[in-house]
Amino acid sequence: MTVKSLIVEDDFTSRLIIQRLLASYGECHxxxxxxxxxxxxxxxxxxxxxxxxxxLDILMPEMDGHQALKEIRSIEAENGIMIGDGVKIVMTTxxxxxxxxxxxxxxxxxxxxxxxxxxxxxxxxxxxxKLVD
Amino acid sequence: MFQWMYCEHxxxxxxxxxxxxxxxxxxxxxxxxxxxxTKNQQSVFNxxxxxxRLMGDTDLEKAVIAAFLSEIPELILQLKQFVDAxxxxxxRLQAHTIRGAAANLSAGNLRxxxxxxxxxxxxxxxxxxxxxxxxxETEFDRFTNVIGSLGLLHPLKEKA
Numbered sequence: 001m002t003v004k005s006l007i008v009e010d011d012f013t014s015r016l017i018i019q020r021l022l023a024s025y026g027e028c029h030x031x032x033x034x035x036x037x038x039x040x041x042x043x044x045x046x047x048x049x050x051x052x053x054x055x056l057d058i059l060m061p062e063m064d065g066h067q068a069l070k071e072i073r074s075i076e077a078e079n080g081i082m083i084g085d086g087v088k089i090v091m092t093t094x095x096x097x098x099x100x101x102x103x104x105x106x107x108x109x110x111x112x113x114x115x116x117x118x119x120x121x122x123x124x125x126x127x128x129x130k131l132v133d
Numbered sequence: 134m135f136q137w138m139y140c141e142h143x144x145x146x147x148x149x150x151x152x153x154x155x156x157x158x159x160x161x162x163x164x165x166x167x168x169x170x171t172k173n174q175q176s177v178f179n180x181x182x183x184x185x186r187l188m189g190d191t192d193l194e195k196a197v198i199a200a201f202l203s204e205i206p207e208l209i210l211q212l213k214q215f216v217d218a219x220x221x222x223x224x225r226l227q228a229h230t231i232r233g234a235a236a237n238l239s240a241g242n243l244r245x246x247x248x249x250x251x252x253x254x255x256x257x258x259x260x261x262x263x264x265x266x267x268x269x270e271t272e273f274d275r276f277t278n279v280i281g282s283l284g285l286l287h288p289l290k291e292k293a
Binding site: 010011012013014016017020057059060061093094115116117118119120123 | 182186187188190193196197200201204223226229230232233234236237238239
């Protein structure tokens, strides 16, 4: 299965690590803040080439990951995509507090990985989603 | 440390918890047996931890180190500028970015220094950020020295 992914990170090292993993499975796009992420997501939906996976940081300039997550799910709802059927969203963040986790969960993220990034854990997450073997 | 995630398959959820706990116990026992010099070096840069998280990919390790060495001085400079300008919101974001990058590189001391600045920004204590930035710069220098002692200072030049 091909995984079309969007990596939303303002830190270059995080983008590099995630991209090295995901590039093996399909097309990889990058965004450096939530605003770019929402724009890219909307563009993909309109082109009928939606993303399969989004890796989303939380604290970023212009628009944070929590807001981007809400807007992406809102776009999906407007397009008739039910919760659970939409893009898989993995929060990848240095914020490990329960409040941040609960905020993301309540906004319907699919997984929450705390930095430092661990390629093994990311791969396991993709396997949970049945995106990779 | 327990890191949870949603997963439809219950067995995989349990396996992740057990794997994390196992790794923590092994690391704790291993670190206890190390001499002080190694422990000090590991608190600056824990290469075994980085390699493990990158699943043994030494090429990726070199690329990430090169990116980090290139990126961090500019990030610290921007942080200084935000603090000098009294821009707490951007200073906090910048410190958070440095913290995440340092965590990815297993640069424990640098991560802690950045986290401290982030916390000070959350408390609106911009004045205390200034000595904090000096600590950050010192820790980055120490990181660079350890990287150099491991022969990783110019990781991408080896290919040339």
